[in-house]
Amino acid sequence: MFTQEDIDMYINTYAIPWGINIVMAIVIFIVGRIIVGLLLSIFRRVMAKSKYDEMLINFVESILSAILMLFVIVASLDQLQVDTTSLVAIVGAAGLAIGLSLQDSLKNFAAGVMLLVFKPFSKGNFVEAAGTSGIVQNIGIFTTTMTSLDNKEIIIPNGKIYSDNIVNYSAKETRRCDMTFGIGYDDDLLKAKNILRELVDAEERILKEPECLIGVAELGDSSVNFTVRPWVKASDNLAVRLDFTEAVKLRFDAEGISIPYPQMDVHFFKEADNTEKKESAE
Numbered sequence: 001m002f003t004q005e006d007i008d009m010y011i012n013t014y015a016i017p018w019g020i021n022i023v024m025a026i027v028i029f030i031v032g033r034i035i036v037g038l039l040l041s042i043f044r045r046v047m048a049k050s051k052y053d054e055m056l057i058n059f060v061e062s063i064l065s066a067i068l069m070l071f072v073i074v075a076s077l078d079q080l081q082v083d084t085t086s087l088v089a090i091v092g093a094a095g096l097a098i099g100l101s102l103q104d105s106l107k108n109f110a111a112g113v114m115l116l117v118f119k120p121f122s123k124g125n126f127v128e129a130a131g132t133s134g135i136v137q138n139i140g141i142f143t144t145t146m147t148s149l150d151n152k153e154i155i156i157p158n159g160k161i162y163s164d165n166i167v168n169y170s171a172k173e174t175r176r177c178d179m180t181f182g183i184g185y186d187d188d189l190l191k192a193k194n195i196l197r198e199l200v201d202a203e204e205r206i207l208k209e210p211e212c213l214i215g216v217a218e219l220g221d222s223s224v225n226f227t228v229r230p231w232v233k234a235s236d237n238l239a240v241r242l243d244f245t246e247a248v249k250l251r252f253d254a255e256g257i258s259i260p261y262p263q264m265d266v267h268f269f270k271e272a273d274n275t276e277k278k279e280s281a282e
Contacts, residue, residue: 025079032072108142111162125170130160182223184258
């Protein structure tokens with residue numbers, strides 16, 4: 001049976017000190033989270049004024065958030081008189097074990113850092129990487145998110161992107177639009193070339209400089225192939241290709257110039273005379 005003295009001793013020795021420690025730990029955690037939020041907000045404003053890439057800001061901010069919150073958690077546990085030295089050692093050992101088992105994830109993490117530092121592409125760029133292509137939406141800690149032209153979300157591990165060739169179609173303001181058009185061998189070659197030149201001059205989205213190259217590229221099996229290489233703004237490349245191809249087909253049809261399809265001429269030779277000679281000899 002507990003006496004009043006035992007109850008008072010229990011309250012003064014355990015309940016009050018532990019209650020104070022728990023309250024202080026909660027306060028430290030809440031205040032710590034607020035301070036971390038303020039520091040991250042200041043960091044984002046400073047980085048934004050310095051005109052750093054948004055994806056780089058998000059990437060660094062996520063790492064800083066994790067590190068700062070780790071300090072807040074350790075400070076809270078220390079207030080509860082938890083042996084944080086042992087805890088740090090345990091976390092370190094666990095981190096080593098996890099690191100060994102997640103080598104691919106660490107590779108993706110390192111690749112993400114390299115992508116953000118060297119910036120082979122930025123948000124909004126249309127790129128081809130790791131065997132796929134799309135518009136870059138975000139570079140995360142482990143993966144990069146892109147959107148395909150038909151609006152599918154593509155998530156690619158950073159390691160695959162960094163270890164493969166990267167083609168950035170949006171890196172330059174202008175692009176050369178390579179097109180090939182074939183005409184029949186019986187058609188007027190110079191007339192077709194003049195028509196192509198007229199269509200190039202009439203297309204306002206084609207840049208005047210550098211000059212568009214138009215010439216005979218190949219004498220094919222069934223057609224004479226022209227190459228047309230105008231320069232356009234990168235954003236106009238696909239639209240110009242589609243519209244110009246349609247304009248060429250309509251103009252060639254109107255001018256009576258054929259666009260041949262692959263064909264083969266087969267020649268037959270009669271061997272009747274040789275057969276009659278063999279029958280006479282017999």
